[in-house]
Amino acid sequence: MTIFIAILIPLLPISSAFIIGLFGKQLGEQSYKVGVPALVMAFLGSLWLVYAVSVDGPIRIGLPSLSSEAPGWFHLGLFIDRLSAVMIVLITGVSTIIHLFSINYLQGERGYARFYALLGLMTFVILCLVSSANLFMLFVCWQLLSWVLYLLLAYNFSHPPAVDSAFKTLIVHRVGDVAFLGGILLTYHLYGTLEFSELFARAAETATMISLWPGGDLSVSAVTVITLLLFVGAMAKSAQFPLHVWLPDTMDTPTPVSALMHAGIVNAGGFLLNRLAPLYGLSPTTLHVVFAIGMLTVILGASMMLVQNDIKKTLGFSTMAQMGYMIMECGLGAFALAIFHLMAHGLFKATLFLNAGNVIHASRHEPKKPMISHGGAAIPFSRATWITGVGVTLLLPLIILLAAHGILKIPLRDAQGAVIFLFFAWVTASQAMFSLYRLYEASWKVVGVMLLALVMIVFTYLWGAETFTYFLYPQPGVAHQYFQVAALHGGLFDVLVILVTALIILSWAVLYTRASGQRIFLPGWISALRPQLFLLFMNRLYVDQFYNTVSQNIIHFAKRLDHSLAGWRRP
Structure with a gap:
């Protein structure tokens, strides 16, 4: 019974996505009648799953291999422990709310059925990610998450800023994924397995060292190198400085997508650190780096949030700061507190984004309606x-x-x-x-x-x-x-x-x-510094401009190189 429910939970959203994708033209704005019941049943099943896992222990489900000659690392399966079960409840719960909210919010929008199909597909991918049985399957779902997110962010494909922000998000995630893949390859090379339990046991048994260069005397712990590489992937997904630049620019997407992204997708980094907590627990150096990056992200994200004049961008930078807070907790060893923070943030940030959508929708219909204010009066002192x-x-x-x-x-x-x-x-x-x-x-x-x-x-x-x-x-x-x-x-x-x-x-x-x-x-130098800091944070520390300059120079160099090679090949 429990195994059946565990398999059924991810199958429900992918089935709804498949049905809506095939019959979207016929269903039209009735597509929610397929997606909503599927997510409601998945959410109810997740509640039972938490209870079952708490009482009977973790669930391991091996999926059949496509070939008997498949390599040892090519293994797909589900592993649902208490951490996965809690995450599944959060994902299905938030996704159900977003499905219900979108029924009326997206009425009249072109691509109504396409949106519900992508929403079901995204829910399926996240569910598979948090219940992955090994690093290989987790990485596959990690990649699928980026590609489906690109499709959701580019939902308004006729709006160029939405497409540009989706492409920017994809590129930043690729930067983190290169390091992530490097960490996985190094893990398999040193320990010969990508299965979580075996990996943790082998890493704890032997303290493997890696030389920084061939024949060199200076070496570092293999666990430290692996965990740092994997953490770069988590930095990109969870918008940690300096890989945060994609998150504030994703506000041209529909508000339900923003709610799902800020309540679920950006939490992938915090989940990854918790899933690999036994591995990170072997490297104090990595945990100190995680703490420093998280603390820096909290300070910069909150500072940039305070100078925004757009409600969704304010919430976006708030998410950046909260993700830094969560990563900082992991760096202090408070992995469970980070998950508790992740759940609380996911619930209230989804609510805030959906409410922001209502405010924006109302302001578009009543553009002359003034905002509620107190006429610039001072705050009454008590x-x-x-x-x-x-x-x-x-x-x-x-x-x-x-x-x-x-x-x-x-x-x-x-x-x-x-x-x-x-x-x-x-x-x-x-x-x-x-x-x-x-x-x-x-x-x-x-x-x-x-x-x-x-x-x-x-x-x-x-x-x-x-x-x-x-x-x-x-x-x-x-x-x-x-x-x-x-x-x-x-x-x-x-x-x-x-x-x-x-x-x-x-x-x-x-x-x-x-x-x-x-x-x-206040000293004079502090008063003089305030406007400079305001401009600095308003321009996002000029990190975006720096990345644009670097990318343009790379493109210019590539064009010159291509031109010179083309001339060299001419007879």
Whole structure:
């Protein structure tokens, strides 16, 4: 029964895509009557799958080979553990919502049936990716994901910017895929297998070293090289700096595609790191690099988000920052927290994009309708709200520590992993306080919402730290081992914590001075730097211009080389 459901879940969306593709002209705008029921049944099946995997353990399904003489690495199959099952629920759930939303949103659009066929095909590919039994099948689905995404992004093929952004996305993904393929080839060459369980066991048994050049004395760990190459592929898919340039330019696609892409497709990098967590857990160097790239992406993505004046591009850069946040969590060894973040981000970002579609649709029908505003009036200052926000922010670490130590018995001394969980809870609560502070409501209502948000965030993170972590990694000591491997140098970790703490306290001071009509002293060089930073982030750090220049020079060189070779061949 469970095996039948596991096979049926990916077959339902691909069957709907096949039927709509064959009979799309006859179905027309009734195509949703094929796609929606298929996704609803797949979602219901995924709920049963989570329960079955939790009780009976992972499911392994080997697909028959096309030839008896196929090489050892050419093996297709499904492997569904708790991680895959959770991802399948997220994918089928989000895809079902997008199918339902698109029924009315795309009415009257040319290619209505084509859209539903591609949507079913994309869902099938993502489901196969998260349930791949080995690196070979995962890479095949990784490639198919890029090509189907290209077709979805170029849905409005009569609109040149949409086609250009789709092609740009495909090229950036190819850059990451070259490194990904190199990592897979090196893996098979050194360990002789691409099956996950065998690969993890062989990599853990022997510490293989690779010389940086033939005959050289300098060598590095093979696991480090492999995981870094695979991480480049994850960087491209999850829009990590500097391979982020494709994501902000994909806003000319229909809003349901944006919702699916930002809620599911860009999460592929975070899933890849979790699927290969036992391999990444063997290389502290790679985890430190992952942390640094993720932290840089968070800072740059959030900064570029703040200077956007387009609602979808704002959400796009927000996704970039959130993906950096997720990758940073993996770099700290908090793999389960990254999946928890992935699920939460997927749900609320899909909702935000679909709502943005409603706003854009309404503004097109009512172009003279003014946006809701307060006429440029200053934010009403409430001392009670400010005191509550500051007090909750500063007291939250103590509350979390007492709850974690006294109730959940989480060891905090010399446990960097536990501190990471608690610190993320504090930062998240602080962000919530800053957002709630700006509400145009009576102060007592804002205070109540702040306290409610505090309770929810503390409960969520403590539950995530204690329950969700050991749901995904139930083996004793596994999650703790990842934290130990990824642990930063004690002094560096303390400096990062102190800097973020100082930044949060400074932010509350700035809010107080501005809201109360006072001026905060800033050095002259900071005031002069602000407009320059605004231009820098508005122009996306000029990374796009740099890539365009490099690509044009390569094309120009290729044309000159082709011309010279053509002249050389003439008799």
